[in-house]
Amino acid sequence: xxxxxxxxxxxxxxxxxxxxxxxxxxxxxxxxxxxxxxxxxxxxxxxxxxxxxxxxxxxxxxxxxxxxxxxxxxxxxxxxxxxxxxxxxxxxxxxxxxxxxxxxxxxxxxxxxxxxxxxxxxxxxxxxxxxxxxxxxxxxxxxxxxxxxxxxxxxxxxxxxxxxxxxxxxx
Numbered sequence: 001x002x003x004x005x006x007x008x009x010x011x012x013x014x015x016x017x018x019x020x021x022x023x024x025x026x027x028x029x030x031x032x033x034x035x036x037x038x039x040x041x042x043x044x045x046x047x048x049x050x051x052x053x054x055x056x057x058x059x060x061x062x063x064x065x066x067x068x069x070x071x072x073x074x075x076x077x078x079x080x081x082x083x084x085x086x087x088x089x090x091x092x093x094x095x096x097x098x099x100x101x102x103x104x105x106x107x108x109x110x111x112x113x114x115x116x117x118x119x120x121x122x123x124x125x126x127x128x129x130x131x132x133x134x135x136x137x138x139x140x141x142x143x144x145x146x147x148x149x150x151x152x153x154x155x156x157x158x159x160x161x162x163x164x165x166x167x168x169x170x171x
Contacts, residue, residue, distance in 0.1 A: 009164065010039055012144045013073055017095055018043070020140055020168035021069050028065040028091065030055065030072040040071075059084040062091075069093035076127075077120045086134035089171075094136060097166045098122050100143070124165050136169035 023044025033049045040047050053061050056079050070091045076082040101121040143162035
């Protein structure tokens with residue numbers, strides 16, 4: 001099943017999600033509807049998405065959904081204050097992924113899309129601490145690499161250096 005997904009990252013994310021929250025389950029996925037929303041739905045999940053609200057300015061938008069879990073796949077790095085949204089979530093479970101800070105590459109910044117910028121790229125302990133400070137107990141963690149098919153020093157490092165960090169936490 002996993003080899004048919006369009007991205008290796010999707011396969012890892014789906015496998016992690018299924019290991020901590022088997023379908024059927026109802027999810028609030030932070031961020032607008034995206035290709036991974038459809039992957040979750042095709043695998044038995046009922047998924048609601050936020051509608052593009054600025055979660056830094058409107059963190060309480062998450063309170064209007066009554067779900068089994070909140071997912072946030074590559075969302076928190078875009079927020080200036082992820083603490084506020086994490087504190088407002090009332091669902092008992094959260095499954096999230098964030099990009100890890102890599103010593104050999106700067107934080108991502110799109111020059112054309114203001115929303116497609118990373119304010120944070122976390123070290124694993126920083127994301128764990130953020131979750132703990134907002135009332136979450138981390139129950140499972142996983143990291144994976146993000147190799148690219150290019151030649152050079154950075155592409156070689158990407159084959160061995162974890163880029164994504166997944167967590168499952170409960171309140």
